[in-house]
Structure formats: C-alpha cells, structure tokens
Amino acid sequence: MSGAAPRALVFDVFGTVVDWHGTIAAEVRGRGLPVDGGAFALEWRAGYAPAMDEVRRGVLPWTTIDGLHRRILDRLLARHGIALAADETAEFNRVWHRLDPWPDAVEGLHRLKARLPIATLSNGNVSLLLAMARHGGLPWDTIFSAELFGHYKPDPECYLGACRLLDLPPAAVMLVAAHPSDLRGARAAGLATAYVPRPLERGPGGEMEPWTEGEFDVVARDFLHLAEQLGA
C-alpha cells in the first residue's frame, strides 16, 4: 500500500458492496415482467448518471436517489408498455433498498470494522442505505450519503463532507470503490483510495471503466483481500 494507514474507511455502495444488476434482474424475472431482467437492470442504471447530472446543473431541484430511480422507472415502464398499479411501482422502486451484498461483503466488512470505522459514502439516500444495511446485514458504523451534503459524487463536497463529519484530514480517510471515476474524485479531494473491481457489476461480459496500474493506493480482489492488505 502506498501512503500512511487510513484511520477510517468509506465505501461506495451500488456495485461495490451490493450487486444491483443481479438483484434487479432476479426481481424483474420474479415479477414476470415481459422484458429481459438483465437488460432492464442496465437500462434503469443507465438513467442514473444523467439524472444526477440534471440535479448538479440545477435543471432539477435536489432529488433523492429514490426520487430519481422512480422518474427513470416510470419512463422505462412506459417505454416497454408495462402498466403497474401505483403501489406496485412504489414497491418495485424499492428493489434498490433490497440489493444483495456480494458474497465477500458482509464477512469483509466485519473484519474491517474490527480494526477501523466503516461508513457508506454513497449517492443513495439515507433511508435507502439504512434499509439495505438491515436487509443484507451490512454492519456500518454510520451512513454517509450525498443527501447529507446536497451534492452527488464525484462533487468534492461529498468526500470532504464525510471527512469533516469523521473529524479526520482527507489523507486519513480511504474511499473503497469499484469505480475508477469515483476514486479519482476522492483522490482529487485528498482522500486515499482502494479499488475493488467488480467484474460482474453489469452482469457476465459487462464493461468496466478503464484504469491505470498505480493510480490507486490499494487494489484488492474483494473485501477479504482488502482486509488482508490493511492488516484487518
């Protein structure tokens, strides 16, 4: 590992800790919707960055991820000609609260937590992250969310806001993420970085963001390998 040992870890969540693609694909199949589950998951997720960007540019007022997911879902259902009752749509939208952890995540987080404070640092809203933690048994010390800062990652306010609440200098805080773009945002704000690639994030054969060897302080195969490298 390059740099000093971190004094706290903050985690990206969607894709890094939990498997949105697999969970949503299974839910679509379970609901018997007349679409391909994996393709629907990708379409839903594809609306995410543009929606946050509308918030960032002030086209939309501050909207939680629950609200953005619902906007995207309504459009997707219309596009596919799927009609659901309002409460059914609301319940479907909450699939993001029920995303399943990657197989190594819970054990890895417990090991890491025994040594260091662990928190989310996600664009997901607090109530979503809280429900997801209870669903999957994710043992967070606390939940940090873009919602607390009124800014979505990779805006620096998110990374620096978490450091302020931890009362730690950025260099003492490490972001763990499966996305090089998120890690670059953290690094630009002065945080340490741990890259945990999740090759199955977009399903079998899905694309991954390019990155360069040596760009991040730690690279780990999974959270157990991360724990090993951090002496946890």
Add this chain to the structure above:
Amino acid sequence: MSGAAPRALVFDVFGTVVDWHGTIAAEVRGRGLPVDGGAFALEWRAGYAPAMDEVRRGVLPWTTIDGLHRRILDRLLARHGIALAADETAEFNRVWHRLDPWPDAVEGLHRLKARLPIATLSNGNVSLLLAMARHGGLPWDTIFSAELFGHYKPDPECYLGACRLLDLPPAAVMLVAAHPSDLRGARAAGLATAYVPRPLERGPGGEMEPWTEGEFDVVARDFLHLAEQLGA
C-alpha cells in the same frame, strides 16, 4: 402505549444511553486531579446548555460539542488552578467519546434493533458518537446528530431532520430520552415519545427534571422494559 406503533426509534445519548457522570467522575479520579470527580462532572455538564444557547443565539458560530466541551473544560481547569499539557487536555476532553453505556443499554438496543431501525439523535457530533459506539458496542443502524442539521435540540430542525432522513412522517418516529425537556421538543415536532428515567444520571441523589404522568407515549424503567412494551 398510546398512539400507533413506531417505525423507527431515535435516541438521546448523553444520560439516556451512556452514563456521563459516572464515567467522567472515574476518569477525574483516575487522573488524580485535585478535585472531586462527581462535582467536576456536574460542573462540566452544567456548562453544556449555556454553551449551546450561545450557538443558538448566534453569539458563537456553529461549534461542535467537542469544541464546546473543550471551551468549558479550559475554563474549569483554570478555575481549579489545574495546568495540563495541551495534548493531555485534548485527551481528557475526549472522555466524552468513551462514556460507558448503562448496564441495560447494549442488550436493550440489540433487542430493539432486531425489530426496528435504531439511530442516535444527539447533540453530540458525529465523530464523538461514532467513537462512543465503537467504545461501548452500541449497535446503531446510523448516527443522527445536531451537526447534520446545524441546530441543537430542542430546536425542531433536529427532530424533523431525522424524520426527513428516515423518510418517515414524524408520528412514525419515536424519540427515546431520559429528559422530559427533550421529549417535549420531539412531541411539539410531532414525534412519538418514550421516557426512560435515569435516576443516577447526575450521580446518587442527583436531581431529575419534573414531568407529568401521561405526558409521554411510553414510560420504561430501562431499555429492556422499553423493548418489552414495543414487542421487541
């Protein structure tokens, strides 16, 4: 219990979950300071409400509880003619991060958590509450703090801010506290209330705030009794 069952519990912390008086008195004795431990704890705590009020009235800019505790401590040490090195004073000030839970607290929180989300709702800053949770094994789902809202309890912004982050209407959220004044603030904001008196909060024979039978939705002897009444 009067009212509908709560869907989340938020907890006052100092005095309700942890024993500030006993922990600080023991620390003062352990440091061999030439003052009475219990009296020193009371003096330190007595500076707390006036200091928050200075923030509330804009006499002081937003200051965390760590910062307010330190201001009060510096004055107290000067008043008692005690000279400590700067790092020793900083370490002493962090005794508030190491407060011990009441004997029923950890078991009670685990039982309650099995049924409902549990979070702090404290004037303590996030890093203080996080360190305290790790010290005492307090299994919070997440940490809500006045620091997130820029307002100290009993300002309504705190109670309503927690409900907003939980994405629940105030009536679905119950504040658990040992202080009638805090509970009245929560009730005024629309929250449900559970009063857990802690007769030893200010040490043996210490005074407690007056309250009226029927004022709060639940009254419990301790967190196990609270769990019982909430079916947890």
